Amino acid sequence: MDPVPLAVEGVGKRYGASVALAGVDLCVNAGSIVGLVGPNGSGKTTLLRSTAGLITIDEGAITVAGAPAGSGAARASIALVPDEPSGFDELTGAEFISLTHALWGVGDEARERSLILATAFGLGDRLEQRLGTLSRGLRRQASAVAALSLGAPLILVDEATATLDPEAVVVLGEALAARAARGCGVLLATQDLHFAGEVCDEIVLLHRGVVIDRGAPSALRARHSADSLEDVFLAALGDSRLRSRVRDAFRAL
Amino acid sequence: MRFELCRAVARCQARRLRAMAAAAPLPAALVVILVALAPLALVRIGCAVGTEIAAAGSSADVSTALVLGPVLAAAAAGAALAVSLPAREALGQQIAAGPCGDLAAVTASLLFPSLLAMLTLLPSLVSFCLAFAGELPGGRVAGVALALAVVSALPAGAVVAEGVQAAGRGQWARPLGVGVGVGAWVATGAAAGAAPLGMLAPVGRALAGSGPAWEGIAAAGSTAAGLGFLWIVLAASRPERRSPVRRRRSLGLAWRIPVPAAVSSLVVRRDDVRLANVAALGFGAVGALVAVAAGAEAPGPFLLAATTTLLGSVVGALAVCGILSTGYWMWWSSPHGRPSIIATAWYVGLVGAAVPVAIVAAVAAAGSGASWRALEFVAVVVVAGAAVATIAGSLALWRGEGVGDQLSSFAVFAAVAVAASLLMGLVAPRLTSLGLPGPAVAVLVCGALISAALLSLRRRLESDAQ
Numbered sequence: 001m002d003p004v005p006l007a008v009e010g011v012g013k014r015y016g017a018s019v020a021l022a023g024v025d026l027c028v029n030a031g032s033i034v035g036l037v038g039p040n041g042s043g044k045t046t047l048l049r050s051t052a053g054l055i056t057i058d059e060g061a062i063t064v065a066g067a068p069a070g071s072g073a074a075r076a077s078i079a080l081v082p083d084e085p086s087g088f089d090e091l092t093g094a095e096f097i098s099l100t101h102a103l104w105g106v107g108d109e110a111r112e113r114s115l116i117l118a119t120a121f122g123l124g125d126r127l128e129q130r131l132g133t134l135s136r137g138l139r140r141q142a143s144a145v146a147a148l149s150l151g152a153p154l155i156l157v158d159e160a161t162a163t164l165d166p167e168a169v170v171v172l173g174e175a176l177a178a179r180a181a182r183g184c185g186v187l188l189a190t191q192d193l194h195f196a197g198e199v200c201d202e203i204v205l206l207h208r209g210v211v212i213d214r215g216a217p218s219a220l221r222a223r224h225s226a227d228s229l230e231d232v233f234l235a236a237l238g239d240s241r242l243r244s245r246v247r248d249a250f251r252a253l
Numbered sequence: 254m255r256f257e258l259c260r261a262v263a264r265c266q267a268r269r270l271r272a273m274a275a276a277a278p279l280p281a282a283l284v285v286i287l288v289a290l291a292p293l294a295l296v297r298i299g300c301a302v303g304t305e306i307a308a309a310g311s312s313a314d315v316s317t318a319l320v321l322g323p324v325l326a327a328a329a330a331g332a333a334l335a336v337s338l339p340a341r342e343a344l345g346q347q348i349a350a351g352p353c354g355d356l357a358a359v360t361a362s363l364l365f366p367s368l369l370a371m372l373t374l375l376p377s378l379v380s381f382c383l384a385f386a387g388e389l390p391g392g393r394v395a396g397v398a399l400a401l402a403v404v405s406a407l408p409a410g411a412v413v414a415e416g417v418q419a420a421g422r423g424q425w426a427r428p429l430g431v432g433v434g435v436g437a438w439v440a441t442g443a444a445a446g447a448a449p450l451g452m453l454a455p456v457g458r459a460l461a462g463s464g465p466a467w468e469g470i471a472a473a474g475s476t477a478a479g480l481g482f483l484w485i486v487l488a489a490s491r492p493e494r495r496s497p498v499r500r501r502r503s504l505g506l507a508w509r510i511p512v513p514a515a516v517s518s519l520v521v522r523r524d525d526v527r528l529a530n531v532a533a534l535g536f537g538a539v540g541a542l543v544a545v546a547a548g549a550e551a552p553g554p555f556l557l558a559a560t561t562t563l564l565g566s567v568v569g570a571l572a573v574c575g576i577l578s579t580g581y582w583m584w585w586s587s588p589h590g591r592p593s594i595i596a597t598a599w600y601v602g603l604v605g606a607a608v609p610v611a612i613v614a615a616v617a618a619a620g621s622g623a624s625w626r627a628l629e630f631v632a633v634v635v636v637a638g639a640a641v642a643t644i645a646g647s648l649a650l651w652r653g654e655g656v657g658d659q660l661s662s663f664a665v666f667a668a669v670a671v672a673a674s675l676l677m678g679l680v681a682p683r684l685t686s687l688g689l690p691g692p693a694v695a696v697l698v699c700g701a702l703i704s705a706a707l708l709s710l711r712r713r714l715e716s717d718a719q
Binding site for chain 1: 257258261262264265266268269272342343344345346347348349350351352353354493
């Protein structure tokens, strides 16, 4: 039996005096899509970066496909779509995708997957342009094509829908679902609650580095007697009266 | 995998330089021509300097000083180079999260800029050293040892900088190890009769003709290889930054933050700029101490301290255009006039280069004395150095991201410095022979360089805005 794509146990991380993560437990099974949702600064990106081995954690353990996060085996099992793709500005999108394939040591299957993904995103000729000349949204799409074509057991997507146009959001959602159907685990961080509700099998709500609620989107709505995930979000944060509160405050604007 | 990464990084760097040359074809062509001509000019200069010193060349103290001066300057440059070597994250999060090793990442970052620097600097260095040593008792072969000694000082400075960086990140094993290494260096040198030269002591003997040249070549070559390898290993296993969340003195929500204060804050808050300045101060102070301890006459310690410090302190001037370019949309859309923003950037770079030099040079002058003429010389060198760094930083932006970008900026700085030195060396004597007094020539040369720096800043920022 293949190991679980991602197991996070009691993870803690501090930046100086501020707590980024505290006792976070999480599991991403093969074929499932887990969404990390939370206010800005709640620790979503820190958790993704720790999982990717880009930063070390202070306590707990993160295991990626049976290997500790940051190890060579764990790195080889991860495909990351970062919030802000950077570096290699002078490579074309196609060259960047080829580089990723070479570094991960994947073969023709990955190339075929990248062609399918690029067509679906409508990148076409854009892949012949240098990354530095692409808009942020297009660059994220190229980054998604590179990552999702690898066929890695675990896919990490930071700020999944940020800067993407509505078409690209649809394509990304379908691509993640297709990869999950092939047995990949997906962990995504997003502020787009509609996207999270549509795509994720489980939503984990982070606040100040702590998991405050989790469950399937429908279960969360039912538990909080809420019509939308936005209401779930506000209720879980104990701020259901946010709208009326800021409306009052903004009268002074 | 390593090859693929190296190839991709080299391709990025080559395309970046090509775009740079395409954007400013005339300056690029001028730099290339001057860099190509520099070795020829340096042969003449080396012969002239060597002839001046030849009479005292067999003295052990003189030969030690002849090696120590360029070695310290190269060490300061090496330290600045080390702090500007980007971490693995410069590959971009997506690739950095991948299975390529840290050693591969460092090798890929270093490869192209190293080759570029070798192409631009090495011919000039070797030409000068061969011609210079040819007039000394050791002969031309000792010049090879001298050139290798200068090359070996780059990783030596870089290793020390890695130790300082590790200490700054709360890891003490590394600085302790580096400290022990420095102690062993001094002990080895002391045993050979030239403590500051350490393992490079045979180079001094080779220059003086009191030892075989091959010993100097072997010592410098093995030091360069050993320290180079050590630096790459240390750079590949740097400890993580302690915390990105730090208490900084905030500029606050003041209604009006003066533009110079904002630009200065952006420059001095960069870790690479601050560490380069720390390294520059350290190597400059060591240079002054060694020169004083060796009984060098004034203004020797002052000049050595000032020029060594400058090689690290110019990083601020090198970085300033990249910093402005990152936020060009804000600068350009602000009600401040563009000329005033460009002038501010130049002043910030100049002050950033001058302050560390002033600190170290003042201490050296207090300890050993300095003449007005030496002070004038240092002032001209600081202005010229800041201008050259600003031009290089405008041509090859010192960005906050992009693998090996800062190293490429360094390589371009080296090329522009060689070209500017040659140009100044050709023009200044002719102006003097026309009857212009020395200070007037200095003002003209500095004025020309400052104008070129302002022009290149403006050109770069306007092209970014478009």
